[in-house]
Amino acid sequence: MIRIAAVGDVHMGRDVVGRFRPALERLPEHADVLLLAGDLTRHGTEDEARCVAEEFGDLAVPVVAVLGNHDYHSDQVPEVTRVLEDAGITVLEASSTVLTCGGVRLGVAGAKGFGGGFAGRCASAFGEPEMKAFIRTTAEVADKLGAQLRGLDCDVLVALTHYAPVPDTLAGEPLEIYPFLGSYLLGQAIDSAPTDLAVHGHAHAGCERGTTPCGVRVRNVAHPVIKQAYSVFQLAGEERRAA
């Protein structure tokens, strides 16, 4: 069994430092690993990344993150990533990692993802260059995420994104903005592998639970949705895979 803690959209700045730390100090009682589902900062500055490092670094469990759209705002992604990595936080972007926790090999494939919408109501790579670039960005990252998921050798497989892979966890958001909140292409990538759990953030007014068309459990862990420092998910490891 493995216990996975997750939260997204913590939007750290100097004014938020210390708010999560009391709960994080108790994290090892609750979880074996912490996943951060993007929008770790407010404006994506190096200084805000230092606040993330201060709050989420030096924990007693491994921390794995993806960035979100806010973390891209100041065009300082390399600097933000470096600050987080220097604090021991693994930052994924179309990449993956395998951690061994209590004898269970946890594989996490992560990417920020992007928008485009969901089946029957999605944008297409057609028309203006800007529109084609929008959808191609999503298609490329979804292809890479799927390849990472399919390539992992592990007991429990988790997909970590910022944007949503299904519309289920957006319920509560205005329908008109769904195309800016996620894409079915991410869900299709998740369904192309034996994924056990998909975790995302981004949709502050969404809801916690959903599933992909192939039945993978999806959880929206945006902080305003879960209304606690992090959520914890327990999954069976080797026993279930062997069954």
Next chain:
Amino acid sequence: MSGPQDEYVEAAVQRLLAEHPNLGEQGLVVVRHERDLILRGEVESRQRRDEIERLVAEHFPGVRVRCDIGVVRSQPPSEAEELS
């Protein structure tokens, strides 16, 4: 908030919340109700809520704003979700 221009004010407030360099708030809801503009949602600190209230009042002096924004709780979870 009852004139023909109100929809534009609503849009302008929404963009101010997202685009002002001191804010960057995309997760808040702006609702027009009778003569008021209501701001709803949750932010990460009281300072942010106060700054939102101050900046909206400063940029839209003729608009009556009701700020119904909370601060997200950050306590540890009381239980785990079993997914096996």
